[in-house]
Amino acid sequence: xxxxxxxxxxxxxxxxxxxxxxxxxxxxxxxxxxxxxxxxxxxxxxxxxxxxxxxxxxxxxxxxxxxxxxxxxxxxxxxxxxxxxxxxxxxxxxxxxxxxxxxxxxxxxxxxxxxxxxxxxxxxxxxxxxxxxxxxxxxxxxxxxxxxxxxxxxxxxxxxxxxxxxxxxxxxxxxxxxxxxxxxxxxxxxxxxxxxxxxxxxxxxxxxxxxxxxxxxxxxxxxxxxxxxxxxxxxxxxxxxxxxxxxxxxxxxxxxxxxxxxxxxxxxxxxxxxxxxxxxxxxxxxxxxxxxxxxxxxxxxxxxxxxxxxxxxxxxxxxxxxxxxxxxxxxxxxxxxxxxxxxxxxxxxxxxxxxxxxxxxxxxxxxxxxxxxxxxxxxxxxxxxxxxxxxxxxxxxxxxx
Amino acid sequence: xxxxxxxxxxxxxxxxxxxxxxxxxxxxxxxxxxxxxxxxxxxxxxxxxxxxxxxxxxxxxxxxxxxxxxxxxxxxxxxxxxxxxxxxxxxxxxxxxxxxxxxxxxxxxxxxxxxxxxxxxxxxxxxxxxxxxxxxxxxxxxxxxxxxxxxxxxxxxxxxxxxxxxxxxxxxxxxxxxxxxxxxxxxxxxxxxxxxxxxxxxxxxxxxxxxxxxxxxxxxxxxxxxxxxxxxxxxxxxxxxxxxxxxxxxxxxxxxxxxxxxxxxxxxxxxxxxxxxxxxxxxxxxxxxxxxxxxxxxxxxxxxxxxxxxxxxxxxxxxxxxxxxxxxxxxxxxxxxxxxxxxxxxxxxxxxxxxxxxxxxxxxxxxxxxxxxxxxxxxxxxxxxxxxxxxxxxxxxxxxxxxxxxxxxxxxxxxxxxxxxxxxxxxxxxxxxxxxxxxxxxxxxxxxxxxxxxxxxxxxx
Numbered sequence: 024x025x026x027x028x029x030x031x032x033x034x035x036x037x038x039x040x041x042x043x044x045x046x047x048x049x050x051x052x053x054x055x056x057x058x059x060x061x062x063x064x065x066x067x068x069x070x071x072x073x074x075x076x077x078x079x080x081x082x083x084x085x086x087x088x089x090x091x092x093x094x095x096x097x098x099x100x101x102x103x104x105x106x107x108x109x110x111x112x113x114x115x116x117x118x119x120x121x122x123x124x125x126x127x128x129x130x131x132x133x134x135x136x137x138x139x140x141x142x143x144x145x146x147x148x149x150x151x152x153x154x155x156x157x158x159x160x161x162x163x164x165x166x167x168x169x170x171x172x173x174x175x176x177x178x179x180x181x182x183x184x185x186x187x188x189x190x191x192x193x194x195x196x197x198x199x200x201x202x203x204x205x206x207x208x209x210x211x212x213x214x215x216x217x218x219x220x221x222x223x224x225x226x227x228x229x230x231x232x233x234x235x236x237x238x239x240x241x242x243x244x245x246x247x248x249x250x251x252x253x254x255x256x257x258x259x260x261x262x263x264x265x266x267x268x269x270x271x272x273x274x275x276x277x278x279x280x281x282x283x284x285x286x287x288x289x290x291x292x293x294x295x296x297x298x299x300x301x302x303x304x305x306x307x308x309x310x311x312x313x314x315x316x317x318x319x320x321x322x323x324x325x326x327x328x329x330x331x332x333x334x335x336x337x338x339x340x341x342x343x344x345x346x347x348x349x350x351x352x353x354x355x356x357x358x359x360x361x362x363x364x365x366x367x368x369x370x371x372x373x374x375x376x377x378x379x380x381x382x383x384x385x386x387x388x389x390x391x392x393x394x395x396x397x398x399x400x401x402x403x404x405x406x407x408x409x410x411x412x413x414x415x416x417x418x419x420x421x422x423x424x
Numbered sequence: 425x426x427x428x429x430x431x432x433x434x435x436x437x438x439x440x441x442x443x444x445x446x447x448x449x450x451x452x453x454x455x456x457x458x459x460x461x462x463x464x465x466x467x468x469x470x471x472x473x474x475x476x477x478x479x480x481x482x483x484x485x486x487x488x489x490x491x492x493x494x495x496x497x498x499x500x501x502x503x504x505x506x507x508x509x510x511x512x513x514x515x516x517x518x519x520x521x522x523x524x525x526x527x528x529x530x531x532x533x534x535x536x537x538x539x540x541x542x543x544x545x546x547x548x549x550x551x552x553x554x555x556x557x558x559x560x561x562x563x564x565x566x567x568x569x570x571x572x573x574x575x576x577x578x579x580x581x582x583x584x585x586x587x588x589x590x591x592x593x594x595x596x597x598x599x600x601x602x603x604x605x606x607x608x609x610x611x612x613x614x615x616x617x618x619x620x621x622x623x624x625x626x627x628x629x630x631x632x633x634x635x636x637x638x639x640x641x642x643x644x645x646x647x648x649x650x651x652x653x654x655x656x657x658x659x660x661x662x663x664x665x666x667x668x669x670x671x672x673x674x675x676x677x678x679x680x681x682x683x684x685x686x687x688x689x690x691x692x693x694x695x696x697x698x699x700x701x702x703x704x705x706x707x708x709x710x711x712x713x714x715x716x717x718x719x720x721x722x723x724x725x726x727x728x729x730x731x732x733x734x735x736x737x738x739x740x741x742x743x744x745x746x747x748x749x750x751x752x753x754x755x756x757x758x759x760x761x762x763x764x765x766x767x768x769x770x771x772x773x774x775x776x777x778x779x780x781x782x783x784x785x786x787x788x789x790x791x792x793x794x795x796x797x798x799x800x801x802x803x804x805x806x807x808x809x810x811x812x813x814x815x816x817x818x819x820x821x822x823x824x825x826x827x828x829x830x831x832x833x834x835x836x837x838x839x840x841x842x843x844x845x846x847x848x849x850x851x852x853x854x855x856x857x858x859x860x861x862x863x864x865x866x867x868x869x870x871x872x873x874x875x876x877x878x879x880x881x882x883x884x885x
Contacts (some may be wrong), residue, residue: 104787155761156753156870169810225812274788
């Protein structure tokens with residue numbers, strides 16, 4: 024089985040990301056136009072028409088490549104619409120990267136968008152194909168909350184310690200989001216506010232859940248050897264793994280709900296390509312899929328940042344805070360920045376890009392050289408997972424031109 | 425034609441009871457009695473399945489599945505076919521719906537003589553505040569006829585009398601009732617000759633056990649008094665209310681639970697006339713019981729509050745979360761996956777022997793595409809691997825537990841917990857599958873299996 028590095032390395036040379044908000048006055052079309060404009064305008068050497076091909080990720084805010092080509096009135100351009108649950112934005116990025124690496128195109132753009140706030144429902148909804156009616160009608164928080172009791176049981180964590188851990192994750196991500204003008208919730212929250220929020224599923228309250236929001240993001244990707252034509256601070260894709268799970272965690276009786284095996288495998292591939300052997304010490308910062316607070320806890324272990332069963336201790340010890348040894352979700356994460364599904368993967372890239380270029384202002388992680396962007400969708404036991412390693416230096420064995 | 429009789433029987437008493445119907449908790453207690461209450465996810469079909477699945481035997485190949493109910497989940501569409509599918513009966517067994525208050529007795533009567541499977545199941549509804557609010561209840565009972573292990577039928581007799589006693593129009597869920605003193609008189613008058621004729625034909629002068637069911641409580645009391653009932657039938661009724669078509673069978677099941685082999689039983693059902701049957705309890709009566717005794721099931725019930733009861737029955741509408749209705753199932757996928765949907769059949773892999781749920785072309789454990797054999801998981805115990813409580817549920821409850829549970833012998837079930845307080849389900853809880861109505865969307869009832877605590881009522885035998 025081959026999960027090789029691409030024939031050419033690629034780099035991000037420009038990005039755009041709308042604020043994630045209740046954008047009552049903007050449609051998905053408007054948000055895409057805003058993100059694409061910011062992205063293109065960030066690279067003086069590029070006009071929109073210079074982009075050879077486009078990818079647009081959306082879970083449900085449009086169908087086909089016309090989701091992008093129509094609002095921008097792109098003429099004669101190939102646009103691919105992708106969908107991969109909540110990893111949709113990363114999937115747009117991944118396929119765009121492969122296209123430029125293949126040599127078929129020189130400049131490509133990955134975009135992602137979701138317009139969730141035109142619905143009056145609480146949380147996320149989705150329309151599935153006609154079925155036999157035997158599937159549990161999971162809400163997202165219910166399905167992810169399965170991690171909590173299983174983790175407690177496996178690692179002997181009592182209710183109070185688990186609660187403190189989940190609260191610490193929420194408090195941390197809101198503190199980071201408070202420093203970020205693009206975040207949906209720009210306000211620090213107290214532990215008390217987190218813990219007295221109305222309960223939604225299992226031990227999870229509203230403040231354990233990511234924000235439901237509208238937003239879009241975009242990235243310009245070129246071959247690494249071309250990157251300095253467009254910017255003096257490109258951000259290089261150093262490794263990338265993606266796994267669509269077999270769903271065996273719900274269909275057979277092995278999986279124990281304390282891990283995302285799909286993430287573990289995607290991370291293994293990404294780290295191997297990037298030459299990362301000890302992520303706990305080599306990674307400068309990580310953007311991870313904190314859709315719900317227990318997800319971030321489990322991801323700390325799946326990504327190799329904490330030893331199995333010790334993630335909660337590291338969380339409580341402040342290891343993942345902005346000032347900690349390995350800052351996680353420095354932009355606020357899904358929790359505070361918000362989670363417009365199709366945009367989220369690219370929003371993670373945007374923070375990694377911003378940090379690796381040293382442009383993160385009050386949130387800047389000192390000496391950031393390697394960042395992880397980890398994005399997933401589905402539910403524990405049956406998910407899709409993306410992990411990328413990004414760096415401010417090209418891979419040593421393939422220096423930039 | 426063999427001697428008519430009952431080869432096996434099983435009662436199903438739902439898990440809840442209601443004994444307080446005060447809208448104002450400060451009001452003095454008024455209504456007396458206790459009614460049995462089915463959960464919000466039960467209906468005549470699901471209770472019929474739960475009653476019959478414990479029987480352990482199928483109807484004769486030439487027999488029928490007779491489903492008696494006055495509150496079938498669909499008009500026009502046959503309800504017995506759902507039960508037939510969920511019981512995995514042979515396609516050659518005809519599934520037939522019977523309706524009307526008399527049909528519970530009629531199903532038993534027909535099954536006894538033909539080796540058929542008779543199931544009677546009803547949910548009884550009244551308006552809040554109705555004088556008989558606690559005198560109506562929910563329940564089901566199933567009999568396999570054509571043997572005499574439980575009892576042989578010595579004789580039967582009937583009187584059909586047209587009367588306006590208890591009725592409703594299509595689409596209504598609560599009965600209209602005529603002055604019960606008038607109808608009691610007609611029912612008592614009908615029961616007299618039916619009983620006399622049956623006892624004479626059976627050659628029984630004085631039966632050992634008398635069991636009387638009537639849609640009219642006044643008539644029931646009068647007939648019991650006249651025939652010398654020992655009060656056991658009335659005692660069950662006080663605990664359940666009148667359970668409609670299920671009632672004569674439910675009371676008979678309770679009598680069989682306790683009767684000694686050789687005893688004679690007179691069963692009377694007085695509704696829209698009267699039916700009488702004389703039975704002799706069989707030597708195999710204990711082994712013929714396919715479920716915990718009625719008494720044990722009654723003792724295991726939990727009290728439900730009036731507010732919860734009203735919400736479950738849709739008699740008050742409670743503001744739920746801003747969530748869409750759960751999707752209606754579609755007919756072709758239901759049909760393609762009927763083994764899974766109705767029989768909870770996973771696939772045991774021919775290559776690695778592991779079980780995949782739902783079944784598919786590929787084994788979830790080893791990936792083999794070489795197929796496997798169906799394995800039914802519905803009668804197995806499953807242990808909870810993880811659990812959550814959904815507080816955005818569109819079901820008529822503040823929270824519903826959803827579990828992932830591993831089945832003894834292999835296989836994993838992901839589903840809703842029921843008949844349990846959501847917070848009481850924990851990792852390690854032991855559950856067993858139970859057939860329920862998950863939801864109704866776009867006028868389609870979505871039936872599937874849930875998981876309920878597997879602590880069975882103990883019978884001490």
